[in-house]
Each structure stands twice: as C-alpha cells, then as structure tokens.
Amino acid sequence: MVRQQVLFMKEMNDEKCATVQSVQQYRSSRMNWLLRNTVLALALLLVTGCGGEVRDDYNDSSFELVDQNGEAVHFPGDFHGDLLMMGFVYTNCPDICGFITANLKKVYQEAQSGSDVTYVLVTFDPERDTPEVLREYAEAFGMDASPFRFLTGEPEVIEEMMERVGVRTQISYTSEGDDGRVNYLLNHSDKILLINRSGQLVMEYGGSMTPVDILLEDLQKLMP
Amino acid sequence: MTRIKKTAWYGQPCVIVVLLLLLSGCGGEPETESPGLSGEITISEAWARPAALGRVTAVYLRGENGSTEADTLISVSSDVAVLSEMHESYEQEGGMAGMREVTSVPLPPAATIVMEPGGLHVMLMQLRQALNPGDEIVLTLHFARSGEMDIPVIVREP
Numbered sequence: 001m002v003r004q005q006v007l008f009m010k011e012m013n014d015e016k017c018a019t020v021q022s023v024q025q026y027r028s029s030r031m032n033w034l035l036r037n038t039v040l041a042l043a044l045l046l047v048t049g050c051g052g053e054v055r056d057d058y059n060d061s062s063f064e065l066v067d068q069n070g071e072a073v074h075f076p077g078d079f080h081g082d083l084l085m086m087g088f089v090y091t092n093c094p095d096i097c098g099f100i101t102a103n104l105k106k107v108y109q110e111a112q113s114g115s116d117v118t119y120v121l122v123t124f125d126p127e128r129d130t131p132e133v134l135r136e137y138a139e140a141f142g143m144d145a146s147p148f149r150f151l152t153g154e155p156e157v158i159e160e161m162m163e164r165v166g167v168r169t170q171i172s173y174t175s176e177g178d179d180g181r182v183n184y185l186l187n188h189s190d191k192i193l194l195i196n197r198s199g200q201l202v203m204e205y206g207g208s209m210t211p212v213d214i215l216l217e218d219l220q221k222l223m224p
Numbered sequence: 225m226t227r228i229k230k231t232a233w234y235g236q237p238c239v240i241v242v243l244l245l246l247l248s249g250c251g252g253e254p255e256t257e258s259p260g261l262s263g264e265i266t267i268s269e270a271w272a273r274p275a276a277l278g279r280v281t282a283v284y285l286r287g288e289n290g291s292t293e294a295d296t297l298i299s300v301s302s303d304v305a306v307l308s309e310m311h312e313s314y315e316q317e318g319g320m321a322g323m324r325e326v327t328s329v330p331l332p333p334a335a336t337i338v339m340e341p342g343g344l345h346v347m348l349m350q351l352r353q354a355l356n357p358g359d360e361i362v363l364t365l366h367f368a369r370s371g372e373m374d375i376p377v378i379v380r381e382p
Contacts, residue, residue, distance in 0.1 A: 094282035095313045096321045098273050099341045102382045136276035172322050178306055183349055190321035206319060208342055
C-alpha cells in the first residue's frame with residue numbers, strides 16, 4: 001500500500017510539472033488522493049482501534065451460576081446487552097484477589113457510567129465460596145448492590161467455566177488452625193476480562209497489576 | 225613560648241565549639257547510633273482490608289529499623305484471628321498468581337520493609353470479628369531482638 005502511495009504521489013508530481021491545462025486534473029487527483037487516504041485511515045481505525053477486536057466468543061457455552069443473593073444466572077446469555085468487566089477471585093485470598101475486587105470497584109467509581117455496565121466477580125473456589133460467603137465478601141468491599149454481581153456455582157460448572165475462560169487454579173498451600181480447620185490457598189490466574197454486549201471477549205488483562213486508567217479507557221471505548 | 229601561647233589562644237574556642245556540639249547534637253542518643261536513626265523499630269501506615277466474621281483479611285504496613293543492629297520479624301499474632309501468618313504474593317509464568325508463607329522477614333540496620341498489596345503482607349485468617357471500615361485492631365509483631373510490639377491497625381478500603 002505504501003509503495004502504491006509513493007507511486008501515486010510520483011504521478012501527482014509529474015502532473016504538477018505538466019501544462020497549465022492539467023492543473024484542473026491535478027486538483028481532481030489530489031482530492032481523490034485525500035479522499036482515498038481518509039477512507040483508508042478510517043478503515044484502519046475501525047479495525048484496530050476502539051477495542052473492537054473480538055478475541056473470543058462465549059456464546060458457544062451457557063453456564064448456570066448463582067449470584068450472592070441466590071438468584072440463578074446464566075453466563076453469557078443473561079448478560080447480553082450489557083458490557084461486562086469480569087474478574088476471577090476466591091474470598092480466602094485477601095491480597096491479589098482483594099486487589100482485583102477493589103480494581104473493579106475503582107473502575108466503577110471512576111467511570112460514573114450508565115446502567116449498561118455490569119461488574120462481575122466469579123469465584124473459582126465454589127466449595128468455600130457459597131452465595132452467603134460471597135454476599136459477606138461483597139458487603140465488606142461495599143459492593144453488595146448493582147452493578148456488582150458475585151457468582152458461584154456447582155463445582156463442575158465452575159470448573160468448566162474456568163476452563164472456557166482460561167482461568168487456571170492449583171492448591172498451593174495448606175495449614176491447620178487451632179480449632180482444627182484446614183485452610184488452603186490456591187495459585188490462580190490473575191485475570192480481568194472485558195466482554196462486549198454480545199458475550200464476546202474484547203480484552204484480557206492482568207487483574208491485579210493493570211492500572212485502573214487502562215481498564216477505564218478500554219471500557220469507555222465501548223460505551224456509546 | 226610564643227608559639228605555645230598562640231596555640232592556646234586558638235584552642236579555647238575550638239574546645240567550646242566541641243562542647244556545644246556534644247551538648248546540642250544527637251538528642252542524647254547512644255553513641256553507637258548513626259546520625260538520623262531513631263534507635264528503635266517504628267511501624268507506620270498499618271491498615272487492613274474490611275472482612276466478614278470468620279473470613280480472612282490482609283494487613284499492610286511500613287516498618288523502619290532505626291537502630292544500628294539487625295533484627296528479624298519472626299511472627300505475627302492478633303486476638304481478632306485464629307491464624308496469623310506472614311505471606312507473600314508473587315506472579316508466576318503464564319499470568320498465574322500465588323501466595324506463600326514467609327517464616328521470617330529480615331530487618332537490617334537502617335532498613336525499611338514495606339508490606340503492600342501484591343507483595344509481602346500479614347494474613348489474618350478465621351476472623352473472630354467482622355472488620356468494618358473505621359475499626360481499629362491490634363496486631364502483635366514478634367521480633368527476634370526487640371521482642372513483642374503491639375501496633376494499631378486501621379481497617380479501611382484501599
């Protein structure tokens with residue numbers, strides 16, 4: 001394309017050196033050249049900019065989940081029409097997962113957006129993270145109301161969903177309290193997803209390490 | 225003789241200056257301390273994330289060793305939790321995050337340790353009470369040399 005433009009400009013330079021009669025033709029060619037390049041630039045912007053690239057489409061799946069209030073939720077179907085910012089956490093992880101959770105809250109606070117953005121946190125530790133535990137967790141973070149939703153589900157459903165969205169987990173550490181209760185920690189993917197109104201993945205981020213400004217900027221590109 | 229008298233004449237103010245320096249400098253700190261050191265371990269900016277009863281939270285803080293002797297933070301405890309441990313978060317290949325227990329944190333002379341989100345932190349597990357924003361709890365730090373130190377920790381959102 002660059003080579004064609006160079007040749008085209010060379011042709012225009014040749015025209016520029018031609019007779020006075022060709023000035024009109026030159027102006028016409030220049031207009032065409034500007035028009036053509038403007039169209040090309042706009043096309044490039046549409047392809048590469050505005051977070052428009054779809055990286056995955058989750059509509060080949062439907063996961064039956066439950067939120068912190070015990071309400072059944074299907075992902076991605078029930079979220080069609082909403083922009084989704086989705087993080088993956090477990091509530092026994094107060095550091096990295098607390099970081100991810102707080103990041104979503106900060107994006108919401110900074111965005112001051114309309115009603116079509118839902119901030120979702122899905123647990124990958126459903127055995128411990130029941131709806132009640134998620135509700136308490138949400139309350140502790142001051143996120144126990146719309147537009148925040150905390151989701152859990154049957155262990156096998158969560159396992160399938162984590163596989164589908166590329167979140168990996170692995171038990172890394174166990175310890176026993178004075179009361180005999182066994183606590184365990186998980187190694188896990190550190191991830192936040194930005195999903196468009198059609199259930200398609202637009203962007204994937206390091207959940208705890210991505211500056212809120214970047215999350216916010218990409219989210220706002222998808223807003224009307 | 226003259227030379228000796230001259231030396232004595234210049235020597236008097238020098239002695240006074242040295243005496244003044246000794247009286248006014250260092251605030252009476254032991255001679256072993258370096259200038260600018262407080263001579264003790266100081267903890268500041270201690271805060272914890274809010275959490276529900278029975279759950280888990282993280283405590284973050286900044287610790288400075290103002291003495292000329294090395295010390296080591298060997299354990300932590302708090303009445304508000306069944307289990308209190310020092311942990312460290314880390315990133316692995318492939319975007320995986322993990323957390324591991326840290327059994328001791330060295331604090332060399334004049335050094336500062338920073339416990340912050342995504343790194344070193346104190347884990348309080350199986351909380352005996354809910355931690356709400358504005359609450360203040362006590363965390364006990366156990367140092368190998370300095371012994372126990374109770375510090376106030378404010379509960380707040382990040």
